[in-house]
Amino acid sequence: MHEFHQCDIRSDMLVLGVGRGSTRWGARALISLLAALIFFVPCSTRLVCLGCFLVSHRCESISSCAFLTPSSGLVSFQRPALVCSEAFSAFLFKHCPVVAERFSPTPWCWGGRLQTLVCAALKSRPPVSYRNELIRTVDGGQISLDWVDNQASVTYPESSTRPTVLILPGITGNSQQSYVLHAVSQATRHGYRCVVFNNRGLGGEELLTPVTYCAANTSDLECVVQHVKGLYPTAPVLGAGVSLGGMVLLNYLARKHTESGLVAGITISVPWDAHKSSDSMEEPLNWLLFNRHITRCLHRAVTRHRKILEKVVDVDYVLKARTIREFDERYTSLIFGYNSCMDYYRDASPGKKLPSTAVPILCLNAADDPFSPQTAFPVSVVQDLPNVALVLTSHGGHIAFLQGFFPLGESYMERLFGQFVHAVFEHQEEMKRACGIKEEQMKD
Incomplete structure (x- = not known):
């Protein structure tokens, strides 16, 4: 049986209402005006406009939040909704306890837009030293890979068996994005190796052919996976995709089915319907x-x-x-x-392709993400799948999920990422059983 697994919220709490209250729309109009002023007025008045923007955005967020819930009350400071099979949810509750915790967004940073903007402006950047590698593609192009080999790993001193996290950044991102640096920091802390797949033309390399990248094309990802598996045939590889990178990853997993070469996948803030x-x-x-x-x-x-x-x-x-x-x-x-x-x-839209995937997949989305409307979340599809889990928060924006009054440290998405990656690599057999995956189904 597949159903919503939740602590304090139900599936209907994530369905956006269609109310048109004057307060809500008045707040939105004020926000639009103030946002424009922030960009176009003289510097001397921007601070005042920004303060008004924050206040009005807070009001609009509270107003909008009411439309995310039934009559029982607001969703704020609730545990995320977990949509998956009973067996997969039991595995996640056991090995990823963050899914059962209350998500309390930064109190002055409610609303998806503000979460997204503040995260981009204030998020810390852990120091990461990469080793760059250029690989060639079958069409004569080249791809830039940034490696963190983690040779000092105590948990996995042998490089041949050290688990690898393959990270796919967003639409114009690369290995230097703060969310990538935090993901690398989380993974290497557990002793794993990381490799960042920079889309063609975004990793500092020259284009050798007039081809770049898109959310639907998975040939470059297939090339990268084959390369990584060729270097370390016995080391498990997990794919981690952010935004457009998540779309590419999910489309790849659906296309390759049991022959993806990956043991699992995790996505953050995927736009489910382009x-x-x-x-x-x-x-x-x-x-x-x-x-x-x-x-x-x-x-x-x-x-x-x-x-x-x-x-x-x-x-x-x-x-x-x-x-x-x-x-x-x-x-x-x-x-x-x-x-x-x-x-x-x-x-490019991956939502309806999920039934074709054959590895455990965890997907994190926020209901107030301006890049990925909650009306596109594939809840009904996932409810019938044993290997896919959706973690849905009412707040969090796009690649943000900020917590704490000073949101400079670990965010909710980074904690979830770290726990899930660790659970995948350290409990592979238990995870396969939870997701109904048989050994003969998986091919490297």
């Missing part, structure tokens, strides 16, 4: 705070590799894109042979 994510990101405030910035980052990547990319696309036209969707229409869908951006988004 269409709905684009709609959310094109809301005025989300465009102002996030979409515009990411589009500019995509522009910079194209500009850096303009000489080779202009062979296949009209670079000047691409650089006029004002949103991620326009960029995907003018660039991504063309590069990867889709008839339209709609076709690309349909192929």
Whole structure:
């Protein structure tokens, strides 16, 4: 039997209401105005605007929160909803106790937008020293991998058997993102090896072919997994994908089924439906705070590799894109042979592909993530699967999940990541039994 496993909240508490109270929409209008002022007014008045923004955002968050719950009350400071089979939930409660704890977001940082912005601005950056490696692909391109070999590991002194965490960053991210550095820190602390798969063109390397990356294409990930397994055939490998990296990972696991070469996967803040994510990101405030910035980052990547990319696309036209969707229409869908951006988004969305996966997978999402609307969460799909678990929080934003009054240390997602990675590598057989996976089903 598969069902919601929860402590204080039910599945219907994560369904966004459709109320249109004047207080809620008035707060949103005020937030939009203040956000615009923060960007466009003189520096001398920005501090006042920012203070008003925080207050109004707090009001809007409290108002919105009411629509996340039934009549029983607010969801704030509740334990996350855990959607998975009974056996998988028992495994997680035993080896990942953080899933049973109350998630208390930073009190002055409620709301997904503010969580996301504050995390990007204030998050600490653990020191990490990488060893870079460039590998070639079958089409003549190259991929930049950043390794932390962890030769000083006491738990796994033999490199041949040392477990490996393969990390896939987000849409314009690389091995230097704070969330990647924290993931590496968590994994190496347990004695594991890490390798960060930088998407083509984002790891400091030159593009050798006019091909970059997209959420639906998994050929580069397959190349990386084969390379890692070739170097360490007997060492287990876990895939960890963040945002777009999570989409790539899930699409890969669904495509390869029992032949993925991975023992498990974990994703953070995955956009489950690319269409709905684009709609959310094109809301005025989300465009102002996030979409515009990411589009500019995509522009910079194209500009850096303009000489080779202009062979296949009209670079000047691409650089006029004002949103991620326009960029995907003018660039991504063309590069990867889709008839339209709609076709690309349909192929990239991983939610309905989960039944084709064959390894244990843990997915963390927040209901207030502006990049991944909760209406797209694949709850009904996961309820029928023995190997997939959704951990859903009411707050947390996008790749944030900040806790504590001064949210500079470990966040909820980092604690969950560390505990799950440890559980996977140290209790593999128990995990397989919990997820109904037989040994003969798995092929390296």
